[in-house]
Every structure is written in structure tokens, then in C-alpha cells.
Amino acid sequence: MLIAQITDSHVEAPGVIAHDRYDARALLARALQQITTMVPRPHFILHTGDATHHGDVSVNRDVRAMLESTGLPYCIIPGNHDEIEPMRAAYADTPWMPKTSFLHYVIEDFRTRIVCLDTTIPGEVPGTLCEQRLAWLEGQLAAGGSRPTMIAMHHPAFRIGRPFSDARPFRNADKFAALVARYPNVSLIVAGHVHCTLQARIGNAVAIAAPSTAYQFLMDRREDASISLIDEPPGMYLHDWSEPHGFTSQVALVGDFNIAKPTYAAKRA
Numbered sequence: 001m002l003i004a005q006i007t008d009s010h011v012e013a014p015g016v017i018a019h020d021r022y023d024a025r026a027l028l029a030r031a032l033q034q035i036t037t038m039v040p041r042p043h044f045i046l047h048t049g050d051a052t053h054h055g056d057v058s059v060n061r062d063v064r065a066m067l068e069s070t071g072l073p074y075c076i077i078p079g080n081h082d083e084i085e086p087m088r089a090a091y092a093d094t095p096w097m098p099k100t101s102f103l104h105y106v107i108e109d110f111r112t113r114i115v116c117l118d119t120t121i122p123g124e125v126p127g128t129l130c131e132q133r134l135a136w137l138e139g140q141l142a143a144g145g146s147r148p149t150m151i152a153m154h155h156p157a158f159r160i161g162r163p164f165s166d167a168r169p170f171r172n173a174d175k176f177a178a179l180v181a182r183y184p185n186v187s188l189i190v191a192g193h194v195h196c197t198l199q200a201r202i203g204n205a206v207a208i209a210a211p212s213t214a215y216q217f218l219m220d221r222r223e224d225a226s227i228s229l230i231d232e233p234p235g236m237y238l239h240d241w242s243e244p245h246g247f248t249s250q251v252a253l254v255g256d257f258n259i260a261k262p263t264y265a266a267k268r269a
């Protein structure tokens with residue numbers, strides 16, 4: 001099973017150019033085009049939030065139309081830039097969108113379960129799993145038994161290493177890690193939010209943050225630095241799950257890159 005994880009598309013109204021450089025709408029379209037032209041095509045698109053920049057109803061509808069234009073099944077969870085109720089409304093008739101409460105749910109259609117979390121705090125940048133959401137997660141993990149499971153969330157629940165980001169840490173990260181550690185079948189925890197590519201460990205799971213499809217943030221380790229943009233290419237993650245190996249995850253940059261045969265192969269032939 002091949003899952004294409006995209007994140008932080010930050011789509012705005014048509015014609016808006018973010019930071020005078022980035023047409024987030026066109027960049028999401030470009031990433032989706034790359035997904036649909038892959039051979040073999042991914043089986044599923046997972047969007048881990050900040051789909052929109054301002055949470056507007058109309059932009060949520062546009063993002064949905066773009067996702068559906070791929071013809072692939074997909075799901076989406078909210079980020080801090082999204083608004084809960086407009087997102088719920090935009091996807092109300094999908095089988096996974098909850099009618100009330102948090103935007104969390106489980107995709108059960110595949111051999112590996114995808115537990116999708118809502119880590120947002122209305123009006124705030126950082127993420128959390130409050131007691132209510134932790135209890136829901138514990139119930140879902142218990143119900144899944146030993147089935148292979150991945151967790152999707154917008155905010156990474158690990159240290160970033162960028163002081164600007166770590167000044168707004170994930171709240172309740174210790175409780176989340178303790179819960180996940182009790183379920184060794186949770187092998188992969190995927191996130192976005194930090195607009196850079198990271199790997200860490202939570203419990204027994206590999207934890208990753210995926211690059212944005214729109215623009216990246218500099219991994220600035222200076223204590224007093226604010227956030228800066230860096231012109232690295234947009235990207236996505238491809239999570240390739242197979243029995244009995246589990247997940248192999250690849251960062252796939254979005255763009256037109258030349259493909260060539262290595263010269264040593266020509267010499268051997």
C-alpha cells in the first residue's frame with residue numbers, strides 16, 4: 001500500500017501570492033499532478049492539515065475539488081490555519097468526517113489502519129491532545145488490537161530543534177508518547193506544521209514531519225531567531241507499507257527533475 005502524504009498547502013483565494021513568491025494554489029495542483037502521474041499511483045492521499053491559510057469555506061471547497069480531481073481516495077485533518085467548522089462543512093458528506101466534536105476518525109479501508117487526529121487548539125498555533133482526545137485515541141488503539149497502525153496528526157509531538165518552534169511545544173506530548181509506547185503495532189506517526197523534513201521517535205514508532213507543498217521554513221537553530229522562509233523545493237512523503245516489512249517512507253520533492261541512467265550501467269552493458 002502506497003500512501004502519499006501532503007501537508008501545509010496553505011491555499012488562499014485565487015490570485016493571492018504568498019510572501020510575494022508562492023502561489024500555494026498552483027503548488028498544491030503541481031504536487032497533486034505529480035501524485036497522479038506516478039507509476040504505480042499511490043492508493044491514498046493523506047493531507048495532514050493547514051490545507052487552507054485562512055480557513056475560508058470557499059477555499060476549503062476548492063481544496064476538496066482539487067483532491068477529488070485526482071480520482072484517488074483521500075482524507076484530511078485540520079491544522080492551526082484551518083477552521084474546524086468550515087472544514088467539517090466542506091467534507092460533511094465524506095464517510096470519515098465526524099458530524100460533531102473533534103475532527104478525528106479512523107480509516108479502516110486498508111490492511112494498515114490510519115488513525116487521524118485533531119491536534120488543534122482554536123485560535124492558537126501549538127498543538128495538543130487534551131484528556132478527551134487522548135481517551136478517544138486510547139479507545140481506538142485498544143479497538144484495533146494488534147493491527148498495523150499509523151497515526152496522522154498536524155502538529156509533530158516531538159522536539160523540533162528549532163528554538164522558534166520549540167517555544168510553542170506540543171502540549172501533552174509525554175502522555176501521548178506513553179500511550180503510543182503501549183501499542184508496538186503503531187509503527188509510524190506522521191505530521192506536518194513545521195514546513196521542514198524531520199525524523200524522530202515516539203514510543204516504538206518512527207515519527208516524521210513532512211515538507212510543505214507550498215513553502216519551507218529555515219531550520220534555524222539560533223536561540224533568538226524568528227521564522228524565515230527558505231527556497232527549498234516543495235515536497236511530500238510517500239509511505240510504502242508491505243507485509244511483513246511495515247513502512248518504508250520516502251521524501252519526494254515536487255518538481256521536474258532529470259532522470260538519467262548511471263554511466264557505470266552503460267559501461268557494463
Ligand SMILES: [Fe+2]
Pocket residue numbers: 008010050079081193194195
Ligand atoms: Fe503550515
Ligand SMILES: [Fe+2]
Pocket residue numbers: 050079080081154192193194
Ligand atoms: Fe501548522
